Amino acid sequence: PIAASSMKLLNKAGYNPKLLKLKCCGHDQLWQGDVQTFEKLKEQNIKLIKESGIKKLVTSCAECYRTFSKDYELPIEVIHISQLLNDDKLGIKTDAVVTYHDACRLGRHMGEYDAPRNAIKAAGAKIIEMEHNRENAWCCGVSSMMNCDDKSKAIRKTRLDEAKKTGAKVLVTTCPKCLAHLSCMKEELESVEKYDFEIKDLSVFLAEQIGGE
Known part of the structure; x- marks a missing residue:
């Protein structure tokens, strides 16, 4: 996808x-x-x-x-x-309310914090920032996933809890591993706690706003 x-x-x-x-x-x-x-x-x-x-x-x-x-x-x-998409090239408008998770490789490693946010805003979506964002964003914990132990799960739950507090309906990220890691934890946690938002890759989120064109 x-x-x-x-x-x-x-x-x-x-x-x-x-x-x-x-x-x-x-x-x-x-x-x-x-x-x-x-x-x-x-x-x-x-x-x-x-x-x-x-x-x-x-x-x-x-x-x-x-x-x-x-x-x-x-x-x-x-x-x-x-x-490439951080202006109005797509010509789409949505009233979606999202929060954005800074992937370590795009943010900390490459210093790119603005482009994904600008791409989301250019599509008309509203961004509600999590408490820890940009340079201070918490990692999804994927580097600790090999054992998938309590420490790894605690890192993921902390990030999901931050996203939940924003009230946004979509958590957007640019890293497939962040997407998979957070989605896995969300699915596991929802047997006891509700997380009322979807987790989507930036490209998938934006493409969905285009619809069937």
Whole structure:
């Protein structure tokens, strides 16, 4: 859904992007210390990118944006999709009320806090900030997920509780791992506590506002 939504948004904004058959960016392999596998993925991806002739690489994933920007030596510009959609290019208006979760890779690592918020506001949505946001935003805890223990769950519950306090009906994020990690905890918790909001990727949220076009 994220890839299809991203293409829908780019088309709506007047872009006709090439969809490259890239491998995984290798973020997890690199951070796990499997440098050999990362270098293989990197080599294959750089080859495909160079052969494609593209001048800009657009990604909707915060981790991919960080990895292609910092860990690859690419001769082209790497852009997060929110940076292309932070004005009125989409021509959509919604009265949705959302809160935004700053993904660590997009925020702390890349310093991008404004573009996703501007993209949401450009669509007409109202943002209610959580108590901890931008540079002070709490992590979703995905780096502690390997054991999925009480500590990992406590991190996730704390963030979900912050989102709940805003009264927003949608929690928007730009990281698939934040999306999966928070959604998993929300589903588990709702057997005893109600969290009356949806969790959505930014591209999916914006594409839904376009409707069936």
